[in-house]
Amino acid sequence: MKSVTRSLRILEAVAQHQPVTVGELTKIFELPKSTVQRTLVTLSEAGWLRASRKDTTRWEIGARVLAVRPAALQGSSLFAAAREPMVRLRDAVNETIHLSVPDALHCMVVVDRVDCDHTVRTFHAIGDTSPLHATAVGRAVLAHLPKQDVEELITRGLERYSDTTPADADGLRAELDRIRADGYAVNLNQYRPGVCALAAPVLDEGGAPLAAVAVSMPDSRYDADRVPEWGRLVAATAAEITGRRQGA
Known part of the structure; x- marks a missing residue:
């Protein structure tokens, strides 16, 4: 002892x-x-x-400390601002919604989750970590970080988790440009096999990313025709969380 x-x-x-x-x-x-x-x-x-x-x-x-923070996080402005919009987003799409925060450039950490009622659904345990470049939540954050942070991440090397992981520098940079233009990121089996997601960033007063909120689903329910609709919903949810946290 x-x-x-x-x-x-x-x-x-x-x-x-x-x-x-x-x-x-x-x-x-x-x-x-x-x-x-x-x-x-x-x-x-x-x-x-x-x-x-x-x-x-x-x-x-390190990141693991965030795994034991949910109870404390409930008193924070981020958790308080995010919970109700996440529930409404879940009700709108009936898919799993999760909130993740960055641990510097090391990883994203899941800090809250709202489950859907499908028997088959994605699952993200509180405290789960994932790489920034290979996930929707991570790229939503990366797209709003300073260029030097993105280049530092690229210099470290971009690990490939599947055939579709954006593991080359130019491809990742182009994807981040698209995310900034569209307002949301898309993950098609790029990290976990069979898992797709759309995510948008929650920003602080200066425009820096504090977190990302995501809609996550099995790829069997992913529908490319619905991506614009889902993207608008997740971006609107992230914007609402940003505004609620800032007292707008």
Whole structure:
């Protein structure tokens, strides 16, 4: 139990002081550097911590923390603004609706979901993560990030998850241009086999993406003729969440 307690205390310290170095944590806890480093690596492998993008010698909170945030998130402006519009969108299309937030450029994290009543439906567990370039929610966010962030993601490499994953730089850039023009992103089996989705971004006061809301469905119910209709609905829902959060 001592190791569990130590891990939790180090996790709390990173949350309080992030981005923080091993040396700084060693001083805080008066522990051997090797012990702190081993704990950090373990927490990182589990997704609770990650190295800072700006300085890889420093540590900060990772995506997995968001998996235990739903109860706390319910009091936040984002969750409060999103819930009712998500329910209305579900009622309009009778498909699964989910809300995801970006963990920097590392991944998207599902933080809320409204299920449809189809026996066969898509399922996204709270805390599930997915790559930005291969998903509708991720590309909806990418389309509204600064160009240098997009180029950084491309430089890291675009992993291919299916034959349709946008895994080349020019193709991804062109897709992001289309998303900005249309107002929504489309995913046709590009990440999970048999899963299609449409998503639009929730923006902050300065136009930066805070989250993305998506309609998700099995590809057996995907209908290309309905994409403009679904796209308008999901974009309108994202715009409503943006406005509600900003008090419009």
